[in-house]
Amino acid sequence: MSLFQKLKQGLAKTSANIRSKIQSIFQPGALTDEFLDELEAVLIQADVGVEATTALIDSLREESRGKSFERVEDLYRAMAEKVAEIFATVDAPLQVADQGPTVYAMVGVNGSGKTTTIAKLAHRYTSQNKKVILAAADTFRAAAGDQLDVWARRTGADLVRHSHGSDPGAVAFDAARAAIARKADLLLVDTAGRLHTKKNLMEELKKIIRVISREIPGAPHEVLLVIDGTTGQNGLIQARVFAEAVPITGLCITKLDGSSKGGIAVAIAGELGIPVKLVGVGEQASDLRDFDARGFAYSLFGFDDSGY
């Protein structure tokens, strides 16, 4: 199933509602306040947030002054393209090392989907016959190492792990050494879930990243903040605080196979300039997609971008 089929499936019910509501109030001609209110409602209900929504609506109002719209779809297109542009301006592909192992680290709050995203990335690259090593630097959560171990075996990646409760920095160190010694193409570092409000845990995270950069110059090539797609406005604070602690290079938005639309990514990209790089659409190793800004933007309104 394609991402959009999946997204559409999840959105089928809600988007039907949105569409009929908007369709019913739409009159060809200039933008009305009533219509803008309706667009605002759609964006807020997609978790885009009041501030970003207001900015988007204001700018649409500005630009469409004196213009007239024939079809309701044209309005959506105008709005969706605006959202897509926010992502396009910060877009950047996943970085790869010029030589030696490429290193990606996953960070984020508890349960956002870090470990599963690692599994998905491992699957993607071992399928391309790349040598992948997983570092189990979540030594805190019960059975976190076992979870990664299962994924390592399923995807054919190597695993570096220490005992429960040991120093995650030491795991990162050993894994980095192993990646060099075994000439790995890719090292994926799993970290424990931590709330951005826990200062000592944020310090621990800094240390993990420091260890990696010391052992492998230029690494980590990506520090991906994994955000649950159902997250509301706290997502923006998470991104801000994590980015202050470690150099976040991109987002991975997970669980977009659910009914949430992940709109907080718009606010994060718009305000902090952090691009979205990956999207999680399920619990299986193959449920990972590269981020597609336009597709995402249109899906906020319950459309896929090929629809019009």
Added chain:
Amino acid sequence: MAFEGLASRLADTFKKLRGRGKLSEKDISEGLREVRLALLEADVNFKVVKEFIGNVRARCLDAEVMESLTPAQQVVKIVHQELISLLGGKTHPLDISGPPPAVIALYGLQGSGKTTAAGKLALQLKKGGRKVLLVSCDVYRPAAQKQLEVVAEMAGVSFFTLSDKVSPEVIAKKGVEKAIESACNVVILDTAGRLQIDDEMMDEAQRINQASSPRERLLVVDAMTGQEACQVAQEFDRVVDITGVILTKLDSDARGGAALSIAKVTGKPIKFASLGEKLDDFQVFHPDRMASRILGMGDVLTLIEKAEAAFDQEKAAEMEEKLRRKQFTLEDFMEQMKEVKKMGSFGDLLRMIPGFARAQVDLDVDPKELARVEAIINSMTPEERQNPDIISGSRRRRIARGSGTTVQDVNRLLKQFYQARKMLFQMSGPDKRFGRLRFF
């Protein structure tokens, strides 16, 4: 900014509007716009906000508010009261009455915190004298069963599961049988995370219900959830008929408006608040505190309670007595530092208040620093500890040598001590309201 809180924002709004005597209906609408924004920023569902504002508008248009000298406070009070009543008013205990074993099933989306909540609930019930069996019905997520097994061991309760080839409803059923066999009076079922739009998985949840007849069917919801909380809760409620909610990750600085959305659309009470990774970071849910938090006024009560819980009450009383007699020695100083360290995560607690996440509050005691202080004080004679004023230059050198530190370290410690003492004597005046918190 969220952390200014609604109260001050409303005060600003009304200040602008006043000066013409009585507030008009339009003025109230202006004020309610602020309320609407605050609720949306807190992730309360868009439609729930709309209805809510409609309801409080009537109360705010009451002459009492419009003629009040403090309309902002009046509006906040009304909004606060309405929020509390929507959130269930009072606290709601768990129903584990009836013939044992009482079965409690936990349901929820992926990553909402079910397994940890299961462990916390188990520990709490165990402390209440129950014999608990934790059962893992999550046969999907790698190592989920193992995770619960470890959690059960940490909580000191029994654990049961079957191979991940066995269906979850069969595991649930066998789990209940196992509880009867081993005389456990509470069974907690941990289930796999599932999306409310995944029909197959929702059917499975229903089958688990049928197989185990849980008296409590609790929906576990992440406090950081956004607008979809309504849909999620509504659908889970429709399929498994939830009896209540556990709100998790409240140790974040999320305002937690999802709680209101869920209470509104399901009419089911929120029973517990989970706020930390330790198994005893688990509380009965307090609607009034949640209401303040949603409005950006901070969950200050929870904070104080946690601080108090970590604080040794007896020692605190002893300390108060000493302070009253203006006695504060280096030994007391060290005791204090240890207390602070025990509370250790006090800074973490403070950062639970919306807006404080990024505040540069440095309340944590560095363990290394504490070790140094301890070494220094241990190298002093009892007399020096009781009466630091006698610590001369030569004594400082001796202490530094003895503790493997430098004279600068000793000087710094003494300076800190004198500062602390001065502050404490000043603060131990007649107002004892914050007696237990004054060290911070």
